[in-house]
Amino acid sequence: MMRFGYFTKGTISRSRPVCQFCWKRFFASDASLENFKAVNEPVLSFLPGSKECTDLEAALKKQADQIVDIPLVVGDEEIRTNDVRYQVAPFDHQKKIAKYYYADEAIIKKAIAVGEKARQSWSRVPFEERAKIFLKAADLVSNEYRWELMATTMLGQAKTIIQAEIDCVAELADFYRFNVQFGSQMFKYKPISPSDVELNRVKYRGTEGFWAAITPFNFTAIGAHLPVAPALLGNVSLWKPSDTSILSNWVAFKLLREAGVPPGVINFLPADGPVFGNTITSSPLLAGINFTGSVKTFKHLWKQVASNLDNYETYPRLIGECGGKNFHFVHPSGNMDAVVNGTIRSAFEYSGQKCSACSRIYVPESKAKEIKERIVEELKKTKLGSPLEADTFLSAVIDDKAFDRIKGYIDYAKSSPSTKIISGGNYDNSKGYFVEPTVIECSNPKDKLMQEEIFGPVLSMYVYPDKEYKKYAALANETSPFGLTGAIYAQDKEALEVLCDMFRDTVGNFYINDKSTGSIVGQQPFGGSRLSGTNDKAGGPYYLMKFVSIQSIKESKSPLKNWIYPYMQ
Numbered sequence: 001m002m003r004f005g006y007f008t009k010g011t012i013s014r015s016r017p018v019c020q021f022c023w024k025r026f027f028a029s030d031a032s033l034e035n036f037k038a039v040n041e042p043v044l045s046f047l048p049g050s051k052e053c054t055d056l057e058a059a060l061k062k063q064a065d066q067i068v069d070i071p072l073v074v075g076d077e078e079i080r081t082n083d084v085r086y087q088v089a090p091f092d093h094q095k096k097i098a099k100y101y102y103a104d105e106a107i108i109k110k111a112i113a114v115g116e117k118a119r120q121s122w123s124r125v126p127f128e129e130r131a132k133i134f135l136k137a138a139d140l141v142s143n144e145y146r147w148e149l150m151a152t153t154m155l156g157q158a159k160t161i162i163q164a165e166i167d168c169v170a171e172l173a174d175f176y177r178f179n180v181q182f183g184s185q186m187f188k189y190k191p192i193s194p195s196d197v198e199l200n201r202v203k204y205r206g207t208e209g210f211w212a213a214i215t216p217f218n219f220t221a222i223g224a225h226l227p228v229a230p231a232l233l234g235n236v237s238l239w240k241p242s243d244t245s246i247l248s249n250w251v252a253f254k255l256l257r258e259a260g261v262p263p264g265v266i267n268f269l270p271a272d273g274p275v276f277g278n279t280i281t282s283s284p285l286l287a288g289i290n291f292t293g294s295v296k297t298f299k300h301l302w303k304q305v306a307s308n309l310d311n312y313e314t315y316p317r318l319i320g321e322c323g324g325k326n327f328h329f330v331h332p333s334g335n336m337d338a339v340v341n342g343t344i345r346s347a348f349e350y351s352g353q354k355c356s357a358c359s360r361i362y363v364p365e366s367k368a369k370e371i372k373e374r375i376v377e378e379l380k381k382t383k384l385g386s387p388l389e390a391d392t393f394l395s396a397v398i399d400d401k402a403f404d405r406i407k408g409y410i411d412y413a414k415s416s417p418s419t420k421i422i423s424g425g426n427y428d429n430s431k432g433y434f435v436e437p438t439v440i441e442c443s444n445p446k447d448k449l450m451q452e453e454i455f456g457p458v459l460s461m462y463v464y465p466d467k468e469y470k471k472y473a474a475l476a477n478e479t480s481p482f483g484l485t486g487a488i489y490a491q492d493k494e495a496l497e498v499l500c501d502m503f504r505d506t507v508g509n510f511y512i513n514d515k516s517t518g519s520i521v522g523q524q525p526f527g528g529s530r531l532s533g534t535n536d537k538a539g540g541p542y543y544l545m546k547f548v549s550i551q552s553i554k555e556s557k558s559p560l561k562n563w564i565y566p567y568m569q
Contacts, residue, residue: 033127033128033131033180033184034184034187034188036180036181036184037181038174038177038178038180038181038522039177040170040174040520040521040522040523041141041142041169041170041171041173041174041177042170043162043165043166043169043170044165046161046162046165046390055146055147056147056150056151056161058147059147059148059150059151060151060154060155060388062151063097063148063151063152063155064095064097064151064155066097067086067096067097067098067099068097068098068099068247068250069098069099069100070098070099070100070101070246070247070250070270071100071101072101072103072107072268072269072270073253073267073268074107074110074111074114074264074267074269075111075114075118075263075264075267076263076264079101079103079107080101081101081102081103081104081107083101083102083104084099084100084101085099085100085101085102085243085270086098086099086100087100087156087243087244087246087247089155089156089158089432090156090157090158090244090395090396090397090398090399090432090433091158091385091386091387091395091396091431091432091433091434092386092431092432093400093429093431093432093433094431097152097155097156097247098156098246098247098250100243100246100250100270101270102270102271102272102275103269103270103271103275103276104271104275105275105278105279107269108238108269108271108275108276108279108280109279109283111238111267111269112210112238112279112280112283112285114263114264114267115210115236115237115238115264115265115267116209116210116236116285117264118236118262118263118264118265119206119210119234119235119236119265121262122206122231122234122235122236122262122264122265123205123206123234123235124234125234127183127184127187127204127233127234130231130232130233130234131180131183131184131232132260133259133260133261134176134179134180134228134232134259135176135177135180136259136260137176137228137255137256137259137261138172138173138176138177140255140258140259141168141169141172141173141176141255142169142173145251145252145255146169148251149164149168149169149172149220149248149251149252149255150164150165150168150169152220152247152248152250152251153167153168153220153245153248154387154388155247156244156245156246156247156248157217157218157220157244157245157248157398158351158387158395158396158397158398158432159350159387159395160350160387160392160393160394160395161387161390163349163350163387164220164387167219167220167221168220168221168224168248168252171219171221171520171521172220172221172224172225172252174520174521174522174539175221175224175225175228175229175521175538175539176225176228178521178522178539179228179229179232179544180232181522182540182541182543182544183232183233183544185541186204186541186544186545186548187204189202191552196557197556197557197558198554198555198556198557198558199554199555199556199557200552200553200554200555201552201553201555202550202551202552202553203550203551203553204233204548204550205234205548205549205550205551206230206233206234206235206547206548206549207230207235207287207288207314207317207547207548207549208285208287208313208314208549209283209284209285209286209287209288209313209314209316210235210236210237210238210280210283210285210286210287211227211230211235211236211237211238211287211288211289211290211547212237212238212240212276212280212286212288212289212290213226213227213230213237213238213239213240213290213291214226214240214276214277214289214290214291214292214293214297214301215227215239215240215241215242215245215249215292216242216245216292216293217242217243217244217245217398218245218350218353218354218355218398219354220245220248220249220252222292222538223241223242223245223248223249223252224249224252224253224255224256225538226239226290226291226292227239227266227290228256228266229290229538229543229544229547230288230290230547231261231265231266232544232547233544233547233548234548235287235547236264236265236266236267237265237266237267237290238267238269238280239253239266239267239268239269240269240270240271240273240276241268241270243270244398244399246270249268250268253266253268273297277297277300277301277304278304281301281304281305281308282304282308282311284311284312284313285313286305286308286312286316287314287316287317288316288317288318288319288546288547289301289305289316289317289318289319289320290319291318291319291320291321292320292321292322292355293322294322294323295322295323295531298320298322298533301318302318302320305318317546318534319533319534319536319546320533320534321355321526321527321528321532321533321534321538322355322482322531322532322533323355323453323455323482323484323532324355324356324359324453324480324482324483324484324485324507324528324532325359325360325450325451325452325453325479325480325481325482326346326356326357326358326359326360326482326484326485326486326487326507326516327358327359327360327361327362327476327480327486327487327516328342328343328346328358328360328361328362328486328487328488328489328515328516329361329362329472329473329476329486329487329488329489329499329503330361330362330363330364330367330371330488330489330490331364331469331488331489331490331491331492331495331496331499332364332366332367332466332469332492333490333491333492333495334367334488334489334490334491334513335489335491335513336367336370336371336374338489338513338514339363339367339371339489340371340374340375340378341378342487342489342514342515343358343361343375343459343515344375344378344379344382345515345517346358346487346515346516346517346518347359347361347437347457347459348379348382348393348394348437348457348459349393349394349517350394351394351395351396351397351435351437351456351457352454352455352456352457352458352459353397353398353402353455353456354517355455355484355532356484356485356509356516356517356518356519356526357455357516357517358459358487358515358516358517359453359454359458359459359460360449360450360459360460360461360462360476360479360480361459361460361461361462362461362462362464362472362473362476363461363462363463363464364463364464364465364466364469365463365464365465365466366466368463372422372439372441372461375423375439376422376423376439379423379424379437379439382394382437384434384436384437386432394437394457395432395434396432396433396434396435397433397434397435397456397457398433399433400429400433402433402455402456403427403429403433403435405454405455405456406427406435406454406455406456406457406458407427407435409449409452409454409456409458410425410427410435410438410440410458412448412449413425413438413440413449416447418442418443418444418447419440419441419442419443419447419449420440420441420443421438421439421440421441422439422440422441422461423437423438423439424436424437424438424439424457425438435456435457435458436457437457437459438457438458438459439458439459439461440458440459440460440461441461441462441463442460442461442462445462445464445472445475445479446479447460450462450479450480451479451480451481453482469495469499470498470502473498473499473502473503474502476506477502477503477505477506481530481531482528482530482531482532483505483506483507483508483528483529483530483531483532484507484508484509484527484528484532484533485507485508485509485510485511485516485517485519485528486503486506486507486509486510486511486516487510487511487512487513487514487515487516488500488503488510488511488512488513489513490513491513496512500512507528507532508526508527508528508529508532508533508535508537509524509526509527509528519539520539521538521539522539522540523539524539525537525538525539525540525541525542525543526538526539526540
């Protein structure tokens with residue numbers, strides 16, 4: 001039985017008021033959407049006895065006592081197939097929390113047809129009217145749906161209170177609001193009209209066809225953003241949620257429909273990955289794929305698109321975010337408090353299941369003893385347990401596949417002569433998929449633990465000679481094929497300049513004297529290159545350009561009276 005008496009221990013973050021933005025008040029006023037400026041959603045503190053504690057506890061109790069039946073949704077039709085699946089709580093894998101169904105090829109093709117029909121009218125809806133819907137959706141995230149989103153994210157994805165609050169409330173609301181701001185700013189560009197009789201303008205249309213949104217388990221906000229970003233610009237989406245985040249994603253889908261997203265604009269399609277991928281990439285109407293997941297899957301989809309190029313009505317656009325092997329590089333002049341605390345948070349919050357999580361750290365020899373001892377001591381204070389208890393720092397990893405993969409890396413470290421486990425190293429899947437926060441020192445900077453993405457609570461460490469920091473910064477640059485996030489810790493100004501220049505091309509999100517996680521919409525647009533993805537920077541002003549097809553229009557008020565040029569006479 002789950003324990004709900006978790007609000008008596010500890011405090012989280014700082015107390016801030018609930019966001020009071022209201023789409024109704026905004027559009028009822030004389031405010032112009034052109035001047036709309038988004039504000040980041042406040043993060044609540046969940047201090048003992050607060051109203052948010054009471055509201056969350058009630059939502060968790062209600063959610064834990066049911067198995068939610070989640071249909072496929074195509075247009076306005078709910079569909080249930082014979083291919084039945086269940087989502088379980090990762091920290092109590094005998095507990096089913098949702099029943100859902102897989103779409104087959106025929107249903108996916110039906111969704112493509114329904115979406116294409118919906119696109120004909122949706123693409124002609126003025127941007128401001130579409131914006132109203134998604135601002136209302138943001139308001140629902142902040143208010144009416146806040147606790148249901150949090151409860152389903154905590155139960156289904158094993159997120160602690162603060163991790164859920166930051167993800168499925170703050171970041172999701174931010175995506176919707178800032179996308180409206182960025183979208184409206186897109187229209188500010190006006191082409192030059194050289195005279196009153198020659199008028200030039202541009203029209204921002206959606207792309208022809210449909211977008212396929214293939215979403216991950218680790219962020220509810222990403223799941224509920226990838227199909228919405230194209231829709232804001234007049235496109236239609238097929239949303240394939242991750243099996244291990246079905247429940248929270250379903251809540252977000254219901255929220256969007258309540259906000260006013262018309263039937264068929266976003267179709268909800270849990271499905272087997274290969275079946276979904278084969279069906280969308282073989283459709284002539286594929287306009288684009290908005291993807292977050294593994295490198296292997298993204299490469300496979302890209303190859304499928306390439307092999308079908310002759311079949312498409314337009315060239316599909318591909319957006320991919322595929323994870324990383326993110327680093328903290330510590331210079332001898334770095335602030336050790338920042339290094340230790342930042343690394344613990346970055347590497348082990350949400351059990352390292354963030355694509356930006358610190359997975360490798362380079363420490364100078366002169367500071368290695370202090371850093372190792374302090375990290376080990378601090379990790380002794382962390383609690384691995386149920387996300388429903390407020391003093392839990394990290395909980396179970398997402399499923400049995402993740403558990404087995406992470407276990408394999410830890411077992412390798414236990415048997416390899418070139419590695420030494422200095423903290424953690426234990427795991428247990430008898431009740432939930434629990435893996436201790438683990439720190440492994442590597443004597444080989446090219447060890448697979450320093451190169452391969454683990455996506456779990458495992459931090460690999462390499463100790464380098466102080467005077468050779470440039471050599472090992474260069475090595476860190478080329479060690480991993482990924483290029484998502486990285487952080488440097490240094491107080492020495494010359495070293496900072498050198499390291500910033502050396503890591504110029506290494507990552508998409510770079511942190512100076514701060515941890516490699518925690519990007520905020522509107523503050524640090526997110527994405528990486530190399531094998532980390534296409535670096536389209538969600539949460540920034542450029543991302544939405546991927547979803548528009550611009551039409552340039554010239555209107556002449558003066559008829560051409562002669563085809564002959566004067567010099568020809």
